[in-house]
Amino acid sequence: MKPPSRQTRAERDRRELEVLHRLAVELPQSLTVAGVMDTLSRELTHSVDRAEECTISSWNEQADELTILSSYGREGGVDPTWCGVAYPLSKWPRSRELLRTGGSHITYRINDPEFDDTVRGELRDWQWYSWLALPLSVEGRSVGLIEVADYRSSRAWARRDISFCQTIAGQAAMAVRNAQLYEDLARRVDHDSLTGLLTHGAFYKRLGEEIARAGRDGTPVTLLAIDLDDFKAVNDRDGHLAGDRTLRMVADVLREGTRVSDVIGRLGGDEFAVAIPEPTVVAADVAARINTQLLAKVGLSASIGVAELTDAVGDAAELVDRADKLLLEVKRSGKRGFRLWAA
Amino acid sequence: MQAPRRSHERDRRELEILHRVALTLSATLSFDDVLTALARELVFGVERACECAISVWEPEHDHLVDKAVFTVHGTPTWPEGPVHTPLEEFRDTRRMLKRGTGYLEYRISDPALRAADREVLDAWGWRSVIELPLVVEGASVGLIEVADYKSARSWSARDVAFSRTIASQAAMAVRNAQLYEDLQLRADRDSLTELLNHRAFYDRLEAELARACRSGGCVAAVVIDLDDFKALNDSRGHLVGDTLLREAAAALAATSREGDVIGRVGGDEFAFILPGADAVQAEFMVRRILAALISGPGVSASAGVAVAESGEFDPLTVMGRADASLLAAKRGGKRTLRLSA
Numbered sequence: 236m237k238p239p240s241r242q243t244r245a246e247r248d249r250r251e252l253e254v255l256h257r258l259a260v261e262l263p264q265s266l267t268v269a270g271v272m273d274t275l276s277r278e279l280t281h282s283v284d285r286a287e288e289c290t291i292s293s294w295n296e297q298a299d300e301l302t303i304l305s306s307y308g309r310e311g312g313v314d315p316t317w318c319g320v321a322y323p324l325s326k327w328p329r330s331r332e333l334l335r336t337g338g339s340h341i342t343y344r345i346n347d348p349e350f351d352d353t354v355r356g357e358l359r360d361w362q363w364y365s366w367l368a369l370p371l372s373v374e375g376r377s378v379g380l381i382e383v384a385d386y387r388s389s390r391a392w393a394r395r396d397i398s399f400c401q402t403i404a405g406q407a408a409m410a411v412r413n414a415q416l417y418e419d420l421a422r423r424v425d426h427d428s429l430t431g432l433l434t435h436g437a438f439y440k441r442l443g444e445e446i447a448r449a450g451r452d453g454t455p456v457t458l459l460a461i462d463l464d465d466f467k468a469v470n471d472r473d474g475h476l477a478g479d480r481t482l483r484m485v486a487d488v489l490r491e492g493t494r495v496s497d498v499i500g501r502l503g504g505d506e507f508a509v510a511i512p513e514p515t516v517v518a519a520d521v522a523a524r525i526n527t528q529l530l531a532k533v534g535l536s537a538s539i540g541v542a543e544l545t546d547a548v549g550d551a552a553e554l555v556d557r558a559d560k561l562l563l564e565v566k567r568s569g570k571r572g573f574r575l576w577a578a
Numbered sequence: 579m580q581a582p583r584r585s586h587e588r589d590r591r592e593l594e595i596l597h598r599v600a601l602t603l604s605a606t607l608s609f610d611d612v613l614t615a616l617a618r619e620l621v622f623g624v625e626r627a628c629e630c631a632i633s634v635w636e637p638e639h640d641h642l643v644d645k646a647v648f649t650v651h652g653t654p655t656w657p658e659g660p661v662h663t664p665l666e667e668f669r670d671t672r673r674m675l676k677r678g679t680g681y682l683e684y685r686i687s688d689p690a691l692r693a694a695d696r697e698v699l700d701a702w703g704w705r706s707v708i709e710l711p712l713v714v715e716g717a718s719v720g721l722i723e724v725a726d727y728k729s730a731r732s733w734s735a736r737d738v739a740f741s742r743t744i745a746s747q748a749a750m751a752v753r754n755a756q757l758y759e760d761l762q763l764r765a766d767r768d769s770l771t772e773l774l775n776h777r778a779f780y781d782r783l784e785a786e787l788a789r790a791c792r793s794g795g796c797v798a799a800v801v802i803d804l805d806d807f808k809a810l811n812d813s814r815g816h817l818v819g820d821t822l823l824r825e826a827a828a829a830l831a832a833t834s835r836e837g838d839v840i841g842r843v844g845g846d847e848f849a850f851i852l853p854g855a856d857a858v859q860a861e862f863m864v865r866r867i868l869a870a871l872i873s874g875p876g877v878s879a880s881a882g883v884a885v886a887e888s889g890e891f892d893p894l895t896v897m898g899r900a901d902a903s904l905l906a907a908k909r910g911g912k913r914t915l916r917l918s919a
Contacts, residue, residue: 252593259600263750266757409604416607417758424765428777436769467808471908474901475801475847476894479776503816504845559816566812 438500771827779841
């Protein structure tokens with residue numbers, strides 16, 4: 236084969252630089268890791284010669300598995316069905332080695348002797364005849380794997396294409412790191428620093444979302460307004476540090492006594508709230524259980540108001556208000572227990 | 579053949595610069611660092627540029643605040659504190675910022691140059707300068723000035739266009755840094771009172787204790803508890819309680835001196851760090867604070883104070899002592915204060 240003329244090489248240099256520049260401008264458009272990954276997989280697919288698909292996964296070293304963050308095909312664009320799919324690295328020892336050692340890249344071909352017929356069949360289904368795997372490194376540590384696949388032939392990859400992919404991956408690191416920092420910070424902002432529960436503002440926002448969802452699907456939302464009985468006495472008797480410890484224990488009880496789909500917030504000093512996507516009867520069980528557990532584990536009881544979303548309740552604030560009123564009734568009639576709202 | 583190749587070369591060089599700018603700027607999430615990097619890239623990237631200054635526009639105050647400057651000789655020494663430039667005298671600049679497009683050019687040799695503009699050019703030693711808005715998502719956030727020390731001739735359209743292109747590369751990095759810094763402020767603040775939250779307060783106390791250990795000074799920690807707040811909350815509802823907490827926070831902030839740190843560390847518990855205060859000074863401050871709570875929102879409070887001994891590093895121990903003296907104060911009747919050395 237004739238070596239490329241100087242003109243075409245210069246052309247290609249320029250084209251690559253344009254891609255790199257476009258990427259440098261586009262990657263920071265998003266401050267979420269998912270958004271950055273979608274941009275990266277799209278750009279790799281379109282700008283690497285003969286690439287048909289790019290899949291990026293995050294690496295969980297302890298679990299020894301990869302979880303797909305973004306998968307992009309030249310034909311179909313972003314394929315959301317793959318997002319979140321986890322697969323064990325035990326099947327891909329060379330990829331694991333690459334991530335551990337932080338090597339530059341490896342290539343796979345469907346005909347590689349390491350694959351048995353099952354794997355080969357799977358690869359044929361995906362049309363992964365030949366692919367390039369490189370680590371996504373952020374600040375010198377592998378955090379994920381980038382795979383660029385050729386659907387047509389099990390050819391070898393040109394050195395130039397490999398190094399181009401590496402340059403792109405290196406450039407993406409900064410955007411990934413920024414998105415990670417931003418998302419971490421956003422999580423911190425939404426969670427109370429003492430108990431890890433949602434803060435006042437974040438709870439109201441989530442409750443609003445739950446109410447909107449309930450409006451769409453016709454599912455129920457019930458709110459528990461929880462106020463610890465005589466917490467102030469603990470604080471005044473044993474001091475604030477002891478009070479802080481107690482609040483952490485209460486938060487644990489709330490987390491253990493509810494399901495992942497329930498939304499838990501700390502609304503004030505010793506005021507908590509839980510939103511449950513269930514009708515009052517079920518929520519009442521939760522309220523009773525919370526009180527039992529609080530007594531057993533923390534040695535405190537709580538007064539709880541339980542109110543379910545109805546057509547008469549317009550928004551989050553009204554629902555909280557209604558549950559709050561019930562809670563005050565419990566307080567006035569001797570604390571410890573819960574009161575349901577009867578329509 | 580000669581001319582097109584040269585322009586081709588120049589295109590490529592410009593693309594390389596733009597690429598580097600986009601990469602360099604996105605390397606940080608600090609607002610000041612992004613602006614300093616942008617000023618540097620403009621000086622290196624624009625042919626005639628000797629100096630670039632970037633200021634942030636605060637339309638609500640109708641002024642500019644200087645943020646970053648870079649010269650061919652590097653970063654100059656910066657005056658103490660922020661420098662504000664009112665826009666009253668600079669209507670064209672203000673108009674350009676409002677529009678978010680266009681540019682302005684000032685030359686020392688221009689006989690029509692206004693006195694106010696000449697003063698600026700003279701003060702900085704600029705012979706000629708262009709001003710552009712720094713635009714993020716369609717709106718100006720600041721002003722970019724690219725200056726030439728040597729020549730007072732007109733800037734070429736290409737120089738202006740290239741400066742604008744470089745500046746536009748910064749938009750996303752500036753936006754990201756703004757979002758991040760806003761979030762950072764929120765992460766450290768209690769959303770109701772905007773005082774430091776529990777974690778941020780303890781972090782600051784740890785830092786202040788470490789500083790006191792180095793400098794040999796002392797630090798006082800104060801815990802303040804509103805009397806009978808819980809009863810009010812229970813009888814009149816959380817909204818009334820929230821209002822009182824906000825008023826109390828405002829009163830506390832108003833009494834604090836520069837350098838004092840205030841946090842909301844629990845429902846109705848506030849805390850102060852008084853750097854440099856010994857027991858006597860701390861007591862004086864706490865009396866002022868308690869008086870302000872009564873004269874302002876009309877609540878009485880109890881307080882406990884602990885003065886950190888030199889060599890004391892652990893914020894929990896210091897706060898534990900302040901807490902213990904608060905408890906003693908409460909037992910001795912509310913509206914009081916207790917000291918622990």
